[in-house]
Amino acid sequence: NPNYEFGGSTYTVKDLNEIPRENLTLVKALGQGAFGEVYRGFLGDIPVAVKTLPELSSNQAEMDFLMEALIMSKFDHPNIVHFMGVCFDKMPRFIVLELLPGGDLKTFLREARPKCSKSNLTMKKLLAMAMDVGKGCQYLEEHHFIHRDLAARNCLLTTKEGDPDVKIADFGMARDIYRADYYRKGGKTILPVKWMPPEAFLDGIFTSKTDVWSFGVLLWEVLSLGYMPYPGRGNQEVMQLVTSGGRLEPPAMCPNPVYHIMMQCWHPIPEERPNFSTIIERLGYCMQDPDVINSPLPELSCSPSVER
Numbered sequence: 001n002p003n004y005e006f007g008g009s010t011y012t013v014k015d016l017n018e019i020p021r022e023n024l025t026l027v028k029a030l031g032q033g034a035f036g037e038v039y040r041g042f043l044g045d046i047p048v049a050v051k052t053l054p055e056l057s058s059n060q061a062e063m064d065f066l067m068e069a070l071i072m073s074k075f076d077h078p079n080i081v082h083f084m085g086v087c088f089d090k091m092p093r094f095i096v097l098e099l100l101p102g103g104d105l106k107t108f109l110r111e112a113r114p115k116c117s118k119s120n121l122t123m124k125k126l127l128a129m130a131m132d133v134g135k136g137c138q139y140l141e142e143h144h145f146i147h148r149d150l151a152a153r154n155c156l157l158t159t160k161e162g163d164p165d166v167k168i169a170d171f172g173m174a175r176d177i178y179r180a181d182y183y184r185k186g187g188k189t190i191l192p193v194k195w196m197p198p199e200a201f202l203d204g205i206f207t208s209k210t211d212v213w214s215f216g217v218l219l220w221e222v223l224s225l226g227y228m229p230y231p232g233r234g235n236q237e238v239m240q241l242v243t244s245g246g247r248l249e250p251p252a253m254c255p256n257p258v259y260h261i262m263m264q265c266w267h268p269i270p271e272e273r274p275n276f277s278t279i280i281e282r283l284g285y286c287m288q289d290p291d292v293i294n295s296p297l298p299e300l301s302c303s304p305s306v307e308r
């Protein structure tokens with residue numbers, strides 16, 4: 001059974017909170033997880049999300065699933081999805097997590113674009129969502145945990161209405177590296193190149209400053225309302241561009257101070273990039289700046305024919 005080291009202690013499967021299966025009810029699939037399905041359900045009368053491992057899974061998939069549970073079970077932060085327990089006594093195996101009904105951040109941004117009707121999205125809300133992720137990242141940085149795949153697609157929202165809180169909810173990449181799966185899965189696994197700094201995709205060097213670069217791209221995703229970074233460019237082209245100093249353009253209507261934070265996250269020298277405490281501080285200033293929070297969001301053209 002694999003061990004997991006976090007904060008100076010070592011954990012194994014027996015340290016996981018085993019939930020009696022009879023207390024669990026699965027209601028409806030929420031979407032495809034990396035393994036099997038993720039379901040909406042109840043633990044007693046508490047709404048939960050349940051990640052399932054298909055019964056016919058390889059031994060490696062089983063170990064991956066266990067490692068993912070171990071990783072998430074040790075986090076304790078309001079901006080990281082809360083781990084509730086596992087049903088590992090028999091197949092099918094379950095990981096029970098906090099339910100986040102708002103869906104993923106990228107989808108939310110794309111669906112919340114101001115169309116013809118007034119969208120209730122504001123610059124302040126966008127910055128507050130980025131701040132949430134930044135706080136989760138600061139916690140990971142403090143615990144010397146490198147995420148390796150920070151992106152809007154891996155974050156979830158508490159709600160689609162009002163003021164959603166945002167939480168980091170997927171640790172699959174860190175899990176693969178922790179299990180040294182990356183090599184087993186054949187180096188050709190799809191690397192999130194568009195979210196990676198040069199030292200990572202060129203030399204495989206990962207530190208918390210790698211996550212800072214990715215956070216800068218996530219901030220760009222938020223301000224662009226869910227665009228794919230480097231639109232129209234392939235991974236090879238992006239590696240070329242970035243290694244020769246090219247960077248993402250400012251999203252439409254992005255206030256300069258916010259773009260300035262992105263650019264600092266994308267400093268070619270990792271040590272020159274700010275840490276997450278500094279990033280949060282600077283985002284905080286932006287949120288106090290009337291010129292920033294009162295700047296309008298891009299109004300997409302109102303011609304109904306233009307499908308975005």
Ligand SMILES: CN1CCN(c2ccc(C(=O)Nc3n[nH]c4c3C=[N+](C(=O)[C@H](O)c3ccccc3)C4)cc2)CC1
Binds near residue numbers: 101
């Ligand atoms: C109209 N829209 C349609 C879509 N809809 C949804 C779509 C998906 C979800 C959803 O997956 N919620 C989750 N809550 N907790 C966890 C979830 C996923 N988890 C996982 O661990 C997943 O692996 C995961 C992790 C990060 C990102 C995505 C998926 C843990 C909720 C609402 C809202 C209304």
